[in-house]
Amino acid sequence: MTTRRDWLLQQLGITQWTLRRPAVLQGEVAITLPGHIRLLLVAEAAPPLDHPLVADVARSMALTPAQLYGVTPLQVMMMPDDVRCHCWWLGLEALREFEGMSFHTPPLAALSGDAGAKRELWRRISDDEYHITAATG
Secondary structure, three states, X not given: OOOHHHHHHHHOOOOOOOOOOHHHHHOXXXXXXXXXXXXXXXXXXXXXXXXXXXXXXXXXXOOOHHHEEEEOHHHHHOOOOOOEOEXXXXXXXXXXOOEOOEEEEOOHHHHHOOHHHHHHHHHHHHHOHHXXXXXXX
């Protein structure tokens, strides 16, 4: 449904635009990733990159700790659309998709003690091994 204002602007030949990320105008700053980042770890609180399970996952994906980057959901929403890396959602559903593999697990504290969830994580990494190494190489 168009409003009178919209109709008048259209009659005057004025194009209206809608902002994709209006929050940026409210003081939030877009996040840019260094080119060497290959795996985003997204959690409510940025997970420690030196956690043993995180280190094991990185090694299984042939990644170094320098190629990991921990972010919060708010930071993920401020990232540009052309991000090319894998994304590990810890205790969250994916808020957006990036070019690369995306997988979900319980939060890191719960995952550490849940053998079934860890087994599913390793199965997923193993199933997508070709895609992981092709994207990181």
